[in-house]
Amino acid sequence: MPRVASETGNAERYTPGDMASAVAVMADRRVETHGRFFLPHLRPGQAVLDVGCGPGTITVGLAAAVAPGPVLGVDAGAHQLDQGRRLAAQVGMTNVAFEAASCYELPWPDQSVDRVFSHALLEHLVDPVAALREARRVLRPGGMIGVCSPDWGGFLLTPPSDGVAAALLAYQDVQRGNGGDPLAGRKLGVHLGEAGFADIRVDARYERFTSTTAMAELLAVLLDEAGHGDHARSVRMWSDQSCGTMFAEAWVSAVAVNST
């Protein structure tokens, strides 16, 4: 049964779906960049769960940090898991596995893992607090969670463009229509508190996309698919300039402890 947002009545739907260009953007991510905030909390031998692991590039980095501890990457999109398995085999990482699962029903027993990590998942969920409660269920007492989500209220765009600003707002509506929350970043601490976590620490950073054109095209395709051809055109025209375009996304990260 798909989850339904209580306020909007929308069923949960992962906005980028299985779009190859979206998966390619994620496959560029590494633990040293996108999971850096969590690295100080990882030690060899720890058991780690990466929830919403996508193509698994960050997961494999987590596995390197805790080897020989076991790492499991779980994702509802089973099509991406083979990519993670292939990468693990390529780099000879034997302490990592990948499994299809929902973040609302994790395939691990109560109090069985030392760390839960989740990058770029909570903003797509109808019920992020339920997912965080489920993460707390599998965490050992004293275990830590690290989560990170973007906040579309903090997008930096240069040169400024009213057309692209309007397109970004339209995309936010698409994500809300799919049950997600484009402003999830600023709510991570609140959600962790509601899920029963303690010692919550929140931080933020900007990511400048190395290819503005590729990012703009990804956004344009999603807008086209949602029936916003006019906004898609604005984004494509904006990115096709020679004056040094830049797209930078605000990311909020948070770590917290299961103190029970």
Ligand SMILES: C[S@@+](CC[C@H](N)C(=O)[O-])C[C@H]1O[C@@H](n2cnc3c(N)ncnc32)[C@H](O)[C@@H]1O
């Ligand atoms: C934006 S991607 C992030 C992937 C990876 N963590 C990263 O940052 O590169 C979000 C991932 O969450 C997965 N996902 C969405 N809803 C989910 C759910 N309810 N349970 C588990 N995974 C989910 C999607 O299939 C997708 O792979």
